[in-house]
Amino acid sequence: MSKTVIKVENLSKKYVIQHQQDSYKTFRGAITDAAKSLVSMLNPRAKNENLGREEFWALNDVSFEIKQGERVGIIGRNGAGKSTLLKVLSRITEPTTGKIKISGRVASLLEVGTGFHPELTGRENIFLNGAILGMSKLEIQRKFDEIVAFAEVDKFLDTPVKRYSSGMYVRLAFAVAAHLEPEILIVDEVLAVGDAQFQKKCLGKMEDVGKQGRTVLFVSHNMSAVESLCTRGIWLYSGTLGLDGSPQSAISMYLENAYSLADNVLLADRTDRTGSGKVKATSFRVLDADGKEVPSLQSGKDYYFEVGYSNYTGLALSNVVFSFDFFDERGNTVLLFRTNFTNSNMTLNKKDGYIRCKVNNIALANGLYRFSVFISHADHEILDFIQDAAYITVDGGDFFGTGSSGLPSHCKILAKSEWLSI
Ligand SMILES: Nc1ncnc2c1ncn2[C@@H]1O[C@H](COP(=O)(O)OP(=O)(O)O)[C@@H](O)[C@H]1O
Ligand SMILES: [Mg+2]
Structure with missing residues (x-):
């Protein structure tokens, strides 16, 4: 039996949102506030303490264990707490209550804007990230060319990353996280930014990382990717652990919980x-x-x-x-x-x-x-x-004007057609 590398016990994370108490308010601002208070009325997780201060539980009593080499897909609708969970596991933010235990070096690719220093060049950021992961200069040098080739940023290596397009930024950030041999790789749904070809390359790389016995945690809205890459699925629902099981069962729960x-x-x-x-x-x-x-x-x-x-x-x-x-x-x-x-x-x-x-x-x-x-x-x-x-x-x-709605489980796009027997 492989060893447990991540243990999360009764994890909760509370955010306190401080609203501005300006005497001067724009009309649009007032409308936004009205909409927000409507949202919090509808949302049981939000609690208006007093005017201007609101507590919000982004994660609520979440517990699970992950074994070495598992590839875990974390899915859930917007606001379910996926990114918060990854941030807590990457130690970017502290749990409010509960415990997490992690054994092994973690490399994470979170929302754009975390991880890289904007003023430093691509080259400097690669070395900085390697050093943070505890690698020696020599070890990083050995991986350097592979990272640059994967990210396709060779021409911009000596440009500060704040000048990168978001696509370039994500390509480099992914390449760094995946190639610097972390024991645990955590990836938020940044892949959405890249083109289809790059996404495919990233999924392949994550699969390799998993096959090397490393652990992968992967947040995505791409159910096909979760299904093909992951060995396990966690469905988060309103900050709670809705389901922990096979990727297929987590996907079914996610889809059943439809939106309007x-x-x-x-x-x-x-x-x-x-x-x-x-x-x-x-x-x-x-x-x-x-x-x-x-x-x-x-x-x-x-x-x-x-x-x-x-x-x-x-x-x-x-x-x-x-x-x-x-x-x-x-x-x-x-x-x-x-x-x-x-x-x-x-x-x-x-x-x-x-x-x-x-x-x-x-x-x-x-x-x-x-x-x-x-x-x-x-x-x-x-x-x-x-x-x-x-x-x-x-x-x-009634697209066809016949009352038929097509076969929604088979096709998504409808087109009118004429049929001939000749
Ligand atoms: N820094 C923050 N301050 C206040 N609320 C936050 C903060 N970060 C996230 N939230 C709220 O917590 C909830 C969960 O957010 P998040 O973890 O980003 O969800 P997901 O990644 O599943 O879409 C959301 O309602 C979000 O608005
Ligand atoms: Mg998110």
Whole structure:
């Protein structure tokens, strides 16, 4: 029997949120506060102590053990506590109550912004991270070329990482964490940033790391990746351990616990985003053809997908690319609306505004979809990217005009067809 490398006992983590008590408040700020107090009314985990101070249990009495060599997929909806759990295990943040015991060196790849020193170059950060992991200079040197080749950042090795694009940053951060021979590798869902080819490379590398007898903890919304990489699945639900078992059983629980648009957090308040932040998505709505907000979609109908934005550049900004992506329950992209497909890149107002994308005759089969918002400037600079901006259910509708809704368990995209016998 292999030895236990991680032991978590009755772990709880409380956040105390201090609201600003300004006498001066913007209209938008007041609206946001009103929405937040509504959310906390609906959310049993949030407790209003008194005005302006709120306690929130991001993790609540979580216990489990992980043995050496296990590859554990941690899944759960947004806000379930996945990143908090990884941060506690990486000792970035302290438990409020409970205990954790870890034996072995941990390398973690958490949300962008942790782990690297922004002012240091790629090269310096590789050495710094190796040193933190307790490796000698010689050991790091031996791994150096492999890391650089994996991350494909050779040209930018002597550039401070604060100048890296988010894609480059994540590639280097992953390469460092995976190659510096940690005994335990912890990866949050940063892989979402890379392109499909790089994601595949990362999954392969994590599998290798696991096969070498090392332990991998992996948070992802990509159910196919969890299914193929992991030997075990943990489903977190509202800060508690909902299920600890096979990856398949954890995935089933996650999928059964479906979403509705009403559960979506205000985009303005989301912290799980990447990009320069010069422009930020602040809100999301779906409207029907008459401009009325709707909670879910029906196949074959016409909709407006609307994203509100704040522009912090102080200038009207032209040639801005918006991309709205639909992912199925397994994490595969099934539909993509992008301004530059139709030569309709947007010009943004100086301060804020809304972008609407009109989609006619939506061709999605019944099911649950995840929706991401991507904003870039002329395709060069990522301004804002929120991976799971919203969850959208397609429920019913009559795409074919025959009453059939297709076979949702078999296909996600519908198309009209004509059949001939010749
Ligand atoms: N530093 C923080 N301060 C206050 N609340 C936080 C902080 N970090 C996370 N939270 C809250 O804790 C909950 C769990 O967050 P997180 O662990 O990031 O969830 P997940 O990674 O599963 O989406 C969320 O509701 C989030 O808003
Ligand atoms: Mg997270």
